[in-house]
Amino acid sequence: MRRRLINSTLAVVLVVIAVFGLSLVIVESRTISNSAQESVDSEALRLISVVESRLLGDERITPDVLDEQVDTNRYARVEIPGRSPIEVGERPTDSVIRSTEVGEQGERVTVEESGSAVTREVGRTLLIIGAVALLAIVSAVLLAVRQANRLTSPLTDLAETAERLGSGDPRPRHKRYGVAELDRVADVLDSSAERIARMLTAERRLAADASHQLRTPLTALSMRIEEISVTDDPDTVKEEASIALTQVERLTDVVERLLTNARDARTGSAVVFDLDEVVKQQLEEWRPAYRSAGRAVVCSGKQGLRAVGTPGAVAQVLAALIENSLMHGGGTVALRTRVTGNQVVVEVTDEGPGVPADLGARIFERTISGRNSTGIGLAVARDLAEADGGRLELLQQQPPVFALFLSRIPPTRKEEDRPVR
Template sequence: MRRRLIQSTLAVVLVVIAVFGVSLVIVETRTITSSAQDRIESEALRLAGIVEANAAERRPIDSDALAEQLDPGRYARITVPGQPPVEVGERTDESVLRGTAKGEQGELVVVEEPRSIVTEEVGRTLAVVGAVALLAVVAAVALAIRQANRLASPLTDLAETAERLGSGDPRPRHRRYGVPELDRVADVLDSSAERIGRMLTAERRLAADASHQLRTPLTALSMRLEEITVTDDLATVREEATIALAQVERLTDVVQRLLTNSRDPRTGSAVPFDLDEVVKQQVEEWRPAYRSEGRAIVRSGKTGVRAFGTPGAVAQVLATLVENALMHGGGTVALRTRVVGNQAVLEVTDEGPGVPPDLGNRIFERAISGRNSTGIGLAVARDLAEADGGRLELLQAQPPVFALFLSRTEPERGEREQTVR
């Protein structure tokens, strides 16, 4: 591109020089020749006046005096009636410019100048024109190189940005070049980089959430299937299979919720449901795991509470809290249901050391963990709660008390979105 810009600029300059330079040379040549001719004729008239004055006073022609009046390099021939011709200067055999003048008494003065003098003057003019043309070419090349670099460098930089974007590095560069068209391309690339960055972040977040949220259901499902394979009791097989099918349904709901939240975290499908059923299901599902650890999981509080939310999402939130209590807590884990005004509150507490004081509510931020875990579970749980207009809070750090607040009446859509924000 640089070469093309330089060549095109140089071609334009050469055409301009060729058109205007040749015209200037022709005009200057004619002007110099005409000026020389005029000077010679003026010289002839001046000498004719001197000769005419001498003739009027009947004085002889003084060639030495006329030689002093004649410009160097010129030749003059003076003819006076009744007198021999007088020649002043040296006559040349080369081509000359000639000027003549006549007096009132028949005097004739002829002045000649070699054309070589005019040619030398024309040559000096051509040299000046050529030097100016050369300077113009040099300036044009320098300007073309500067403009080529100004245009080519941003294009190279934009190509590198596009290549970097295609290789998976979506960081916008925010570089501008002072050229509106190139700045527009840079704006589009930066916008694309930001969109791709958001898409990659969402994909990584979905992968991390899926890995975290599916691990526990798959483990529980695997345990149920193992129970089926080692027992010959048909009733036990039927019971375990029924529980396994319920877990598969919840697992399907987990996947659906993760996909839905990855597209729009505010999308909820709240319906009225019996909170006791979700609590009972979680207690029964986690009781074998707690029993194997020598711990207990119990439920208490108000019964027959109905709330608005997505049962699968609420089950995921509870599963996260119960799993955290199993992994990081200690002693008995209690799930207590209570009613506060228009809200149903489900508290999960244990007898462990609780949340470190330096974390507090930051425990809900992604990648924040007090026990070297992934730091994803509580963040996803809070997103799931907020998607249906609820909220998940840490009411007490030591011993830990987590509370899930759910509305007992269907919230308006605007209120739900306001809660999410």
């Protein structure tokens, strides 16, 4: 493309120079020739007037007198009836410019000038025109190269940007070139890059969230199946199978929740639910894991609380907090339910060392972890809480106290304090 732009510009310039240059040469040549002829004609008229005035005054007409009247580069011949012709200057032998005038008494004056002078003047003119044409060609080449670079360089950049997008690098360049059409293409590529970056981020986030949120129910389900495999008691098998089915339903709910959030993170399916059931479910799921670790998980606080939210999402938030205490905390883990204003609060605390001071303000950020964990669990838990109109906060760092706040529904029966169990 660069070569085509240069060649097309040069072709236009050469055509213009050929048309206008040739016309200028013809016009200048004729102008110079006419000017030379007019100068010779003028010389002949002036010389014939000198001869007539001397004849009328009976003055002598000699070569010396005429020599003063004739240009040194010209030849003059004066013919007077009854006298010998008088010649002044050297007569040219090549092509000549001639002018002849006849006086009232029959005298004849002929003035001649060599055509070589006209030829030299035309040559100088052609040289000037050629120099100007050469300068125009050089300028056109430089301009064509500059314009070609200005157009091809942005196209190369845009091609590289498109190639980067195709290779999986969605970083926008935000580079503009001062050409409206090219800047429009750059805008479209940058907006596409940002859209692809958002899509890739959403996909990676979905994969990370799915791996983390599915791990906990799968672990619990695996433990229930192990319990079934090692017992021969039909009642125990039936109980563990029922709990395993509950875990399967939770897995289904987790998958549906992940897909819903992937489509629109703001989409919620909040309903009024019994908070006691969700807390009881989590205690049953996690007690085997805590027994295996030689620890306990207990619950206390208000009973009969009804909250607004998604039961599956609330269960996932509590599971993330209980798992976090199992992995990073110590001693007994306590869940406590209480009421504050028009909200119900579920607090999760343990007897461990707590949250380090430098991580307190960033504990809910992704990839932030006190130990060698993924750092996703608490971030996902906060997203789930906010999607239902609630919030998840760290109330205290040492000992750690996490609190889940949910909207409260006025009780239909008397709320009672539950014993620690």
